[in-house]
Amino acid sequence: MANGFIPESSLLLGIIPALILLYLSIRQWHEKFLEKIVFLLFIFGIISGFLIAIVQSQIYFTFELLFIYPLLEQIIKVIILNLRRFQERKETIIYGLSLGLGFGSIYPPASLLLLSNEIYSPITLVQILLGSIGLVFLHGITGALLGYGIYQGKLPRFYIYSVLILIIANFIRIDYRVQWINLIFGCLLFWYVQTNIIKKEALPSGSRKRTKRNET
Numbered sequence: 001m002a003n004g005f006i007p008e009s010s011l012l013l014g015i016i017p018a019l020i021l022l023y024l025s026i027r028q029w030h031e032k033f034l035e036k037i038v039f040l041l042f043i044f045g046i047i048s049g050f051l052i053a054i055v056q057s058q059i060y061f062t063f064e065l066l067f068i069y070p071l072l073e074q075i076i077k078v079i080i081l082n083l084r085r086f087q088e089r090k091e092t093i094i095y096g097l098s099l100g101l102g103f104g105s106i107y108p109p110a111s112l113l114l115l116s117n118e119i120y121s122p123i124t125l126v127q128i129l130l131g132s133i134g135l136v137f138l139h140g141i142t143g144a145l146l147g148y149g150i151y152q153g154k155l156p157r158f159y160i161y162s163v164l165i166l167i168i169a170n171f172i173r174i175d176y177r178v179q180w181i182n183l184i185f186g187c188l189l190f191w192y193v194q195t196n197i198i199k200k201e202a203l204p205s206g207s208r209k210r211t212k213r214n215e216t
Contacts, residue, residue, distance in 0.1 A: 013108040013109075013129060013132075013133065014104070014105035014106060014107060014108035014109055014132070014133070014136060015046075015105045017105075017133055017136050017137075018042075018101040018102065018104060018105040018136050018140065019101075021097075021101055021136070021137065021140055021190065022038075022042070022097065022098055022101050022140075024194075025094065025097055025144075025194060025198050026038065026094055026097075028198070028199060028202040029091070029094060029202050030202075032090070032091055032094075032202070033091040033094045033095070034091075037095055038094060038095065038098045039098075041080070041095050041098045041099040041102065042098045042099070042101065042102035043102060044080065044099065044102065045098065045099040045100065045101065045102020045103035045104075045105070045139075045143075046102040046103070046105055046106060048076050048102075048103055049102065049103040049104065049105065049106035049107070049110075049139075050106050050110075052069075052072070052073060052076070052103075052106075053106055053107070053110035053114075056069065056110075056114070057110075057113075057114055066167060066170040066171060066174075067167055067170075069166070069170065070162075070163045070164075070165075070166035070167050070170065071163055073103070073139075073166060074142060074146065074159055074162045074163050074166070076103075077096065077099055077100060077103065077142070077143055077146050077162075078146055078155065078159060080099060081095060081096050081099065081143075081146055081147055081150055082150055082155065086147075086150060087150055088150075088151060088153060089151060090151055090201055092147040092148075092150050092151045093144050093147040093148045093151060093197060093198060093201055094144075094147070094198075095147055096143040096144050096145070096146045096147025096148070096150070097140050097143050097144040097147065097198070098143070099143045100139040100140040100141065100142055100143020100144065100146075101136060101139065101140040101143065103139045103143065104135050104136035104137070104138065104139030104140055105136055107132045107133075107135040107136060107139075108129060108132040108133060108136070110132075111128055111129075111131070111132035111135075111179075112125075112128060112129070112132070124176070124177075126180075127176060127177055127178075127179055127180055128176050128179060130179065130180035130182075130183045131172070131173060131176065131178075131179020131180050131181070131182045131183065132179070132182075133183055133186075134169070134179070134180070134181075134182030134183035134184070134185060134186040134187075135169060135182060135186070136186070137183070137186025137187060137189070137190045138165055138166060138169050138182065138185070138186045138189065139166075140190065141162075141165065141186065141189045141190055141193050142161075142162035142165055142166060144193055144197065144198065145158045145161055145162050145165075145193065145197075146158055146159060146162055148197050148201075151201075165189065168185070169182050169185065169186075172185070
């Protein structure tokens with residue numbers, strides 16, 4: 001199974017949900033960002049995620065790496081998103097989302113390849129796939145949070161939030177049989193970030209004020 005079905009099809013299983021999530025988020029922004037930058041950051045995210053996956057596959061897994069990997073993964077995103085041209089710009093939220101989704105899209109194929117020896121049945125395959133698709137959500141979320149932190153000038157706070165999210169995800173990944181929990185975790189957080197950050201920041205300032213008055 002690992003030599004046939006897994007490598008080819010799982011590539012799409014990472015990229016397709018990432019592109020769907022990206023589309024659902026950016027359609028509300030109406031030309032408030034540069035499509036070229038969104039595309040380039042998505043591709044750069046894929047490349048970065050691929051390089052991290054190679055490093056992870058070559059290093060013996062230890063308990064300490066549960067904390068180290070999230071720190072390194074978020075530092076890579078910060079280095080890219082904290083360029084001067086992205087600082088204090090609202091569209092950096094979308095750029096961060098695109099970078100994170102590209103980064104996360106490599107996890108379905110990487111997880112299946114790294115855990116190929118554990119796949120003994122279709123149920124195991126589905127469990128690993130669901131968990132790795134959850135990582136697509138979570139990396140997109142953390143990218144958006146970092147972008148929001150850079151836009152608001154509160155990067156340290158949102159960097160910590162992003163690292164903590166992925167530390168929790170890594171603890172869930174310890175047992176591949178419960179990795180599907182990451183998909184639920186990712187869906188809930190994505191809904192929260194989509195509702196409270198991405199949608200709200202897409203609205204003009206006047207519309208946000210009217211929305212707040214209506215809520216009260």
